[in-house]
Amino acid sequence: xxxxxTGLLQVKFIEPILGFENAGTFVLASAxxxxxxxxxELETRYPAFFLADAFAFFPDLDISVDDDIAxxxxxxxxxxxxxxxxxxxxxxxxxxxxxxxxxVNVDTGLAAQxxxxxxxxxxxxxxxxx
Amino acid sequence: xxxxxxxxxEGVKISDDIEVVVLEVKGDTVxxxxxxxxEVRILRSEVAEKVAEQNTAAATAGVGHISAAQLPAxxx
Numbered sequence: 001x002x003x004x005x006t007g008l009l010q011v012k013f014i015e016p017i018l019g020f021e022n023a024g025t026f027v028l029a030s031a032x033x034x035x036x037x038x039x040x041e042l043e044t045r046y047p048a049f050f051l052a053d054a055f056a057f058f059p060d061l062d063i064s065v066d067d068d069i070a071x072x073x074x075x076x077x078x079x080x081x082x083x084x085x086x087x088x089x090x091x092x093x094x095x096x097x098x099x100x101x102x103x104v105n106v107d108t109g110l111a112a113q114x115x116x117x118x119x120x121x122x123x124x125x126x127x128x129x130x
Numbered sequence: 131x132x133x134x135x136x137x138x139x140e141g142v143k144i145s146d147d148i149e150v151v152v153l154e155v156k157g158d159t160v161x162x163x164x165x166x167x168x169e170v171r172i173l174r175s176e177v178a179e180k181v182a183e184q185n186t187a188a189a190t191a192g193v194g195h196i197s198a199a200q201l202p203a204x205x206x
Binding site: 014015017018019020031033034035036046047048049050052053056057059068071072086087088089090094097099100113115122123126127 | 168169171173177178180181182183184185186187188189190200201202203204205
């Protein structure tokens with residue numbers, strides 16, 4: 001398994017990840033590679049996603065979280081929010097979804113997939129610029 | 131699908147707490163305003179579909195099938 005047993009956080013989505021309406025509670029864990037995390041559905045382990053620390057890989061990425069979402073996540077201080085991008089792996093190709101990052105309140109474990117109003121790619125190559 | 135004709139500044143009530151208002155009609159574009167509780171997710175249809183498709187493509191059954199060695203390191 002790619003996930004280490006340290007740094008586990010139970011994460012509850014305030015609204016479902018699009019396409020997975022029945023999955024609400026996940027486990028977020030650090031992966032072996034720096035900057036990488038795994039997000040697995042708590043009970044069935046499906047769906048599971050690889051997440052990358054958004055700003056470690058895309059330092060110029062400009063993400064906005066509207067006040068309502070921030071309030072529902074219980075974010076009162078920007079330091080509570082961690083932004084991840086979902087990685088999609090296909091043979092020989094690994095891309096990041098910049099259009100719909102995952103924002104997690106690391107204090108409460110509340111999370112949301114925050115769809116950006118600005119046109120950002122859903123499949124940006126890692127190593128490219130945001 | 132229910133079909134209703136509405137003009138500028140006319141609206142539609144959905145249930146008790148959601149209202150959609152036509153703000154402006156210009157050429158083939160309609161500007162809509164939404165009043166809804168904040169937990170109601172309002173998205174452009176094609177954006178919601180695109181993100182759902184990408185999420186499905188990204189989802190794996192368990193996280194075992196990509197080894198950490200295949201993951202790139204962050205930029206320094």
